[in-house]
Amino acid sequence: MPVIEYIDAIRLAMKEEMERDNDVFVLGEDVGLKGGVFGTTKGLQLQFGEQRALDAPLAESAIAGVAIGAAMAGMKPIAEMQYSDFMFPATNQIISEAAKIRYRSNNDWDCPIVIRAPIGGGVFGGLYHSQCPESVFFGTPGLKIVAPATAYDAKGLLKAAIRDPDPVIFFENKKCYRLISDEVPDEDYIVPIGKANVMREGSDITVIGYSMPLHFAMQAAEDLSQEHGIEAHILDLRTIQPLDREGILEAVSKTGKVLIIHEDNKTGGIGAEVAAIIAEELLYDLDAPIRRLCGPDVPAMPINPPGEKHFLLNKEKVKAAMLELARY
């Protein structure tokens, strides 16, 4: 199977879905000739023309709102937010509109849009090019939210999102774009929304997370296995809304010790809900308190290198937390 970069997986998913279905199109700032500021839409305008890789004026509420309108007309728009930090002007359209169109019309109307937004830091982007806005949209019923960690999942989840009859926020990690490559089949496939994935089997501790930090956990798990014989069970949530309750409970049951990791700040993050679900369902199976290792509760990460490093998770920080949990 060919090994491709995470960013190419995203691009290919769009390309293939646009070939498959004429109703699929992408709109956003600079998605046309430039192919997006990261290059995720490169080549799409050349292949599909100006309308289907549509440069939109610099106005995120319109990008979302126009996509919603087009979706209600039966199209399958992919709205690109240049950075997830810049999707907040579209909050009202996403939360008041996209999320509620089916429910408020008693299933008469629907809103099959995908909103793609790059999350995460480590690119010297400073306060406003590094954020993880998951917690803002998480907890809004009517939205689905996915956040792949691998190229395979990025492609499969984006295809699933495009084909999904409901609004899906697709949080792609900009640090993963070129750092993460893995095997991606040439054939069409989807990764189902709502299903977590066991990235690593283990019996000592369970690590639950999504997106980039899982790679730190995977690296740390190898170290811990070799250095201490500690075997970590690692669960990639992949979909953060709706959460895969069964997947979570099963993964926790395996070890009785759980560490939840994400880059979004700790308070109010996805990890809180995961912890709450576990505390609700598996309290008596736990051999240690539920730990969370997340971004610190500060507005966002600084651009200066020591500050950024201080903010971000990395293999060492995750490893230390895993070891501590294993030894608990």
Add this chain to the structure above:
Amino acid sequence: MPVIEYIDAIRLAMKEEMERDNDVFVLGEDVGLKGGVFGTTKGLQLQFGEQRALDAPLAESAIAGVAIGAAMAGMKPIAEMQYSDFMFPATNQIISEAAKIRYRSNNDWDCPIVIRAPIGGGVFGGLYHSQCPESVFFGTPGLKIVAPATAYDAKGLLKAAIRDPDPVIFFENKKCYRLISDEVPDEDYIVPIGKANVMREGSDITVIGYSMPLHFAMQAAEDLSQEHGIEAHILDLRTIQPLDREGILEAVSKTGKVLIIHEDNKTGGIGAEVAAIIAEELLYDLDAPIRRLCGPDVPAMPINPPGEKHFLLNKEKVKAAMLELARY
């Protein structure tokens, strides 16, 4: 001590703070002659003039953004969002701006605004006049969020919010406006932000919540005490960001059994973080799984009476959950 309505407590807090400090002013839709759609600003324009009870064009991002600008100039604006359902257009100004001004300028600038927004249902307001948007703003560092349940707290927390040097979201419950009355001193006082309050002492189960649903818990607690001799310990969070960790842990320790209640939908709500904190710190003190009784995970409540009732918490639902927990 005079007994006054929750809504009057809010109005009086503004009036007294405006008398105390010329920099305090209120802006929002219909806050002038009409005195707000609920009457919270009634009389302010008469007393303080058009500028200090300022009718703003129908544009929430500007209401927040202009308030932020005025705050940076040293004023103390109170920005009224007519319904919390309508504050989403202001999300970018609140999350990207208000919350980050101090941090991004390394303490050079600050943003002492208050954003008041009525939350909650039970007023036949349907999908868009009943919502609890706490989870959208919760988890954004840099913001403080308060949500009083009593007239006393409403007045004291609003005064504290106005005097606070940082942005505070003040979630007032519209069902409480005229339903809840309690003793409020004539003298100036504040309720400190960040401190929870024990509303009822008990030794069997702990109920943690904020805003309107606590009144159901209080009524249910009386019933349970009389009918079953079950004594509930009830903690009003009052401030939902930053959470009073010590207050929460102390309240849980009292009984070892905890029920978290709020009207905002369950997934991703404040209750998740409260549960996660407990699961992190007090796992071995728990005698039962951590329970949450919250709004269902649907976009919002229907306007039709049976649908609304079906959605909302009430004394019976809370009582049943409390009893179940006590019997666990």
Add this chain to the structure above:
Amino acid sequence: MKQPGSVQQTLRHTALGLSDERAVEMYKTMMLARRFDERGQLLQRAGKVNFHISGITQEPSQVAMGFAMDLKNDWFLPYYRDYGFVLSLGMTVKDLMLSVFAKGEDPNSAGRQMPGHFGSKRLRIVTGSSPVTTQVPHATGLALAAKMRGEPSVAIVTFGEGSSNQGDFHEGCNFAGVHQLPVIFVCENNQYAISMPLAKQTRGRICDRALGYGFPGIRVDGNDPLEVYRVVKEARDRAIAGEGPTLIEIMTYRVTAHSTSDNDMAYRTKEEVDLHRGKDSLPVFKKYLEEAGLWSDDQETKLQADIRAMIDEANEYAEKAPFQSTDDAFRYVYAEQSGEEL
């Protein structure tokens, strides 16, 4: 205006391409909207329903809009006062009554949403919400879809003058301007946004904003429904011809309080309201039809009786109809059959 039977001059509606039947139909629809609206107010006062919001005196122009559009192909994004508009699009009084009573059979939302929140896929009326102005970018999106698919559809969206100050107005208009989309933006300027008079909402003229987006902006007297018809029809023709969007500002006045929850005497005078109520164009339009020989007292009597019967029947039906069952209350958060299996 002319005497009954005199046909020396071309009648205004004829000149506009409206048949006599259509002109009469317009009047009937206006009157239906008026009577429905009055009933809604009564029902609220009688405590039968919690809430009513009124479009009284705005209906003539609303109906004119509807009549200028192509019901088979166009997309409609009405706002909450648009009873006249949606009635002209095929929504029935029964549908509206079911919505007022929030009953399960309500085609707009199964009684989930407040009245005035229209939606019917069958009628191409796009589901609306309460946060104002979100529908403006939607209209642009529907127009974009029409353009991409080469369909002869025009999207028409309405909103109040207060609502035109939301960012979504600006963003939705500008996007449509850049891509020259087939969309008509209609501001029903009734000079109040709840308690706030126009002067506190904006210092400009709404229609003038079109200039900054590079398309025409037209102000029209809402008390002249035939002129509204003409302007909307022209805008539609331009849209279909690929000439892009139009912004239309209909000058009208809100003669009722904002809604049944509002007391407008707190912020304006009875005199001001009465002055505008006197300009009601419904009797004027009736007179026009009479003078054109198209309408008589007998017809009027019959119309009133018919409408009365229709509203009574709808009222009774809706009042008795069941609410959506609580079993169904939480359905349709997501599609019940997921597309992943497709």
Add this chain to the structure above:
Amino acid sequence: MKQPGSVQQTLRHTALGLSDERAVEMYKTMMLARRFDERGQLLQRAGKVNFHISGITQEPSQVAMGFAMDLKNDWFLPYYRDYGFVLSLGMTVKDLMLSVFAKGEDPNSAGRQMPGHFGSKRLRIVTGSSPVTTQVPHATGLALAAKMRGEPSVAIVTFGEGSSNQGDFHEGCNFAGVHQLPVIFVCENNQYAISMPLAKQTRGRICDRALGYGFPGIRVDGNDPLEVYRVVKEARDRAIAGEGPTLIEIMTYRVTAHSTSDNDMAYRTKEEVDLHRGKDSLPVFKKYLEEAGLWSDDQETKLQADIRAMIDEANEYAEKAPFQSTDDAFRYVYAEQSGEEL
């Protein structure tokens, strides 16, 4: 233009009330901004810093803006290309260098934010962020505060033409129009928003939008700094006189790529860029001063040397300066002393 020494005609800057010294100072500031900007590009290319964003050829008008304002009383809300503007407001090259290197001493953000994110309470430069256009309502708010307190302050805010399509532009302008606030909205229309040419951002003229808000909108040639000065000064005078806001559209061109992360040859031609680079008004302004007898080759040589020395020194200082300590990296999420005790 006239020969050196000839004073028969009033010079343009004199007619505008600018002393000779101020005119020369303007030129020096423009040149300083240019050289700083060039250094920023070099530093990025040399791998010394990660990122630079340039305002080259926009500086003459930026400096003209700054010179038209009252540094003691006004409020300044620059956007990320405004090196010329902030230098004219009292920010130093050292300050800017500290920001480019993201060092702890950077007065803008202690090296937390990207370069180009200005802020200094002392200089009344309001802290800015990356999401575009949020500063527009802030400017309105600062102007509102000035009006409420009766202070002689005008807020001036800049943004790009792409950014003028955000809802916050509309909402911030409209609010200021209603309340006739002392604020100047300046669009630096450099005809690109990253890869998107003006025609894909809007079909209207930005300046024409003012009409819809009920205040004047003026388009001015950015290559004529004295005209920019005149227009901004007039707007300021109007603001101070209580006559409300002005929207100014400065026509300019972005001769560099959007930033050092962008390759502009993917979406425009070298010829187009060169054409505009040829219109650079910095040498033109220099020539004007020379012809006015206010500037000589010797002065130029000295200026270049002085600037070079200043930039070198700042560069060296900033490069060596420490980052904010990680102990302090998370400070100031909230005030360290809470107001509750007040």
